[in-house]
Amino acid sequence: ATTVTVGTSGQPKPYTYVDDTNKLTGYDIEVLRAIDKITPAYKFNYKKAEITAVLGGVDSGRYQIGANNFGWNPQRAKKYTYSNPIFDDSYAIVVRKGNNSIKSLADIGGHSIASQTGVNFTLAIENYNKAHPKNQAKLTYTSSEVPKVLQDVQTGKYDFALLDAPLYKNINQQYKFTDLKMVVLKKSDVKKIGVPHSYFLTAKDAQGKKINQALNRGLAKLEKNGTLKKISKKFFGADYSPKSE
Amino acid sequence: MIKIKGLSKSFHNNTIFSDLNLEIAAGEIVAIIGPSGAGKSTLLRCLNLLETPDQGSIEFNQVAYQAGAKISQTQLTKFRQQTTMVFQQFNLFRQKTVLENVLEGLLVVKKLSRSEAEKIALEKLTLVGLVDHADYYPGQLSGGQKQRVGIARALAMNSSTLLLDEPTSALDSELVGEVLATLRQVVLQNPNQTVVLISHELAFVQQVATRVLFFDQGGILEEGTPEQIFKNPKNERTQQFLSRFNQQVFS
Amino acid sequence: MIKIKGLSKSFHNNTIFSDLNLEIAAGEIVAIIGPSGAGKSTLLRCLNLLETPDQGSIEFNQVAYQAGAKISQTQLTKFRQQTTMVFQQFNLFRQKTVLENVLEGLLVVKKLSRSEAEKIALEKLTLVGLVDHADYYPGQLSGGQKQRVGIARALAMNSSTLLLDEPTSALDSELVGEVLATLRQVVLQNPNQTVVLISHELAFVQQVATRVLFFDQGGILEEGTPEQIFKNPKNERTQQFLSRFNQQVFS
């Protein structure tokens, strides 16, 4: 079997992380392990690296697969081959309790938010601001981690945060933010942010495409035999597995 | 006129001298000689408070210093202006030119105008024969030239008393003559300039001093005119000291 | 026996000396005197190839050096072992103790066993009166002591010729006597030791040298016994040079 290296940063949990027993796991990772089991042509090998380095690693051929809860966007699609969706995401706005002024993406004008670079949420805010030049959201770029951003929302430094709903639930298990509440976005808003799925990435070359096909075949089988659903339940307590139309 | 009364100084229990009394009249040229470690430098440095005396008082015509009493910065400056010092190691300001070295005290301490200060500085540099070198940095001068700048810097302050601590002992023998000649000229030209001088150049001391003090064992063991001290020392230690010196100088 | 033939040396077009010829017999004590900058040091440094001569040859009993010819490291070491040098600035290895300084050449160059080397080193340190100081570092010695270690280090190599370049001029006058006495003793005790010496200590030269060379203007202007050179110099420049010296020394 050909050895294929998977690059992942080990965060965010629960998509990819190292558990208390020092074992790499997470939704993305376990899905790949399941595919590995039913794909005799390849053997997956997992490598952790800093997040930007995961993408750089796929560029440079160091990793053949990137697995880090990657969403879809056109720029990224130019550079990488996308697998079929692996995850049906759900997005949410997080605000302070008692703040009822932001219920959907349409309400963010004039409110402040800090967001990381290279994620779909940031692009969505940028797009919103382009569309509403008179009533822009106050976007602060940051390289702070998500919990810090949430803390800043709690203290009132920023008005809201935009993130994956399952991620927020996980973080909240740890921090128990008593002063925050989550508003899950409606389907229409989710579409504005992007395709609400996450994917595996492979390189845009012949080998990348071949691996991609193998991934897709594996995903189809896992969906059919219910493994995807099982893995999703394990990590999220709910079924976020994608359903092919 | 300098009056030193009951002056004592020790470094951590090591008494250098105690209860020292000395009067120096205006215009006197007092040479202090004595063995190494006797405390000659310490005494001289007490005169401008580079060392703080433990006890006693020092009085110049205009101002007095009493050991232990509080002294304001203004008083301190005034006291220090009674004397100026020429150092063994020259201690020129290396980042300043020869002219700037001489100007420093005039501008910063005496607060003269630039033009007044320059006039004085150039005059003193002419006196020591270095007016051509006004724009040199100390690093570009010979030892003898450096010491002559040191002398000019001291003279420029126009204080009543000139303190010289072995002003030639850091020089090669060739350059010693150069500096001693300058000093001799300065001393001879200014009859009212009081000078307190430490020197191992006994020939020079003999020529210029009006009074010689032999300093040892924490006090002035003997004093007198150069004639008396060199030709006819009474104290046994003075005799011993001078015999060693004579040997070294004339061998 | 040293034979110098047609030796020339210049630094970038500045000819120091050219076509110099000189023979020195075993056991001679040759003193080179002359004004500053004459090239005395350069000549001495050519003898152990610290400076590379441009032309000519240098021959010791056992080995020869021909300017321009290739020389292997072994030959070079062998040539350099013909001489040892005592430096004006001592040049002791500061990180090594007195004993290690003397051992260095014995162990590294002569490749003696540790015990043999130590025997020789302690012997030479005894000779210069510093065997008590074997474990001192150079920084803990006086100038005179340092130079005596330098002498012991040179003697330990037991080479036929000892090169001395103003071995006392970096010392205070007090320490000069100490070193000259040691040298005198060494020289007098070893009648077969050839010595080439540069010194401004004319009194010393007069006492120990068997031959004096007056070096100036790129060559040896005059040579003879100390008696001849000091009492009866023929060359006008020698006379001039010595008169200046006599003045300085005896004034």
Added chain:
Amino acid sequence: MAKVFDPQLVLRDIPKLLAYLPETLLITIISLVIGLILGLGIAMVKIHRVPVLDRLLAIFVSFTRGTPILVQLYVTYYGIPIVLQYANYYWGTHLNVNNVPGLLFVLVTFSLNEAAYNSENIRGALQAVDAGEIEAATALGETQWQILRRIIVPEAFVIALPTLGNALISLMKNTSLAFVASVVEMTARGQIIAGNDYRYFEVYLALAIIYWGLTIITEQLIRLVEKRITRFQQQQAPQPAKKVNFNLLKHPASVVKRGETLD
């Protein structure tokens, strides 16, 4: 083949990044100046062995030198709001740093870092100043403050400059971490650009070129300053035309009585 590397993008990115050069320089210069002043202060405390303060500053310097600056940024940027939150909660205070811009945290962190790193260097330089010159100025009657300003600091600066220069260059490169505190300077801008087109390698190359250029320019500036302030060492003045020679002592016969003029 996929275009894994696009040199054109490097060229396109450079001007985009340079637009944020002012931020980089602002952080660098302000931190440098405050860092130097604080560093001088710390050095003075150390030299004069001010009790207690002395020990506290030693711990501060040790911590700053001993931990990555990234961690220091975290500690100020994350830690201070947390401390205030707890204070507000337990003591009912209403302290709030939300309106304090991230830039301030960055400036504080970098200034303190710079102060800690430079303090040792400055202390060494101050203590290397020739004691003789200080005595000379004292004897002239200058005050301590005048001596510090006119003699000690200029000389210490000459001694400290090479090390200060290196610290400056490190500082400039370290500003790239300011993004942790949401301050957008060149490197942050680079990450934002790459966040849009996923061309990380190209951006990093562009950044490398810019930082390299900045470093070279800084080094040249330092060299210029060094040349200026060490004039007194370098310039080989022409040897004096005539050697002044007062040949008085050579002829002990020519003794002149006091008050007479020579020449």
Added chain:
Amino acid sequence: MAKVFDPQLVLRDIPKLLAYLPETLLITIISLVIGLILGLGIAMVKIHRVPVLDRLLAIFVSFTRGTPILVQLYVTYYGIPIVLQYANYYWGTHLNVNNVPGLLFVLVTFSLNEAAYNSENIRGALQAVDAGEIEAATALGETQWQILRRIIVPEAFVIALPTLGNALISLMKNTSLAFVASVVEMTARGQIIAGNDYRYFEVYLALAIIYWGLTIITEQLIRLVEKRITRFQQQQAPQPAKKVNFNLLKHPASVVKRGETLD
């Protein structure tokens, strides 16, 4: 109130992080040793002005000093495979570095970085070695290599040590960037731990404590080494009991004929 900060976690994290201390030390020590050797080489090339190589190394040193080490890691770890990919594509070669472990790239990058930073310092130290001692060793007949090993390097080491110590501490802290090249050392491990429990601030505090401790230990070690190798300066030997005094010259009468023994 939400538990924004949990000090217990800091304590829990420390041993977890320390499990990766060997990786940190491995990278530090290997890079230090290789860096010193290469730095010495670069210094020698500079001192002897080896043509061409001299210029190339100057550019290398300038680049290394002028760009953040993060960028250097990117350039080696991602740049080299890209270059090879192009080579493979255009020239049909089959070069592949993907099986070369990331650790090697990290070691190469840090070693080169260390070499560049130390080369100037080493050059300065080598040139500060007393020329007189070199002459003395030459005159004794030692070879150039013996002189380098026995005289120059030990002395230069004493001069260079304080600066080398600082470089070592920087290096140790910089190893935290190795995660870029997939090498998991302490900081990377910290990020992974935080990825599991979202407790970033606690992990960074734990890292700060560990790095601080490491730095203090390293400083103490350097001080020890310094004390050892500067024995020759510090130790104030007892003054010799009796002052040897050959009083020969004082009495010119006592001339001894050659061959006679004195004393």
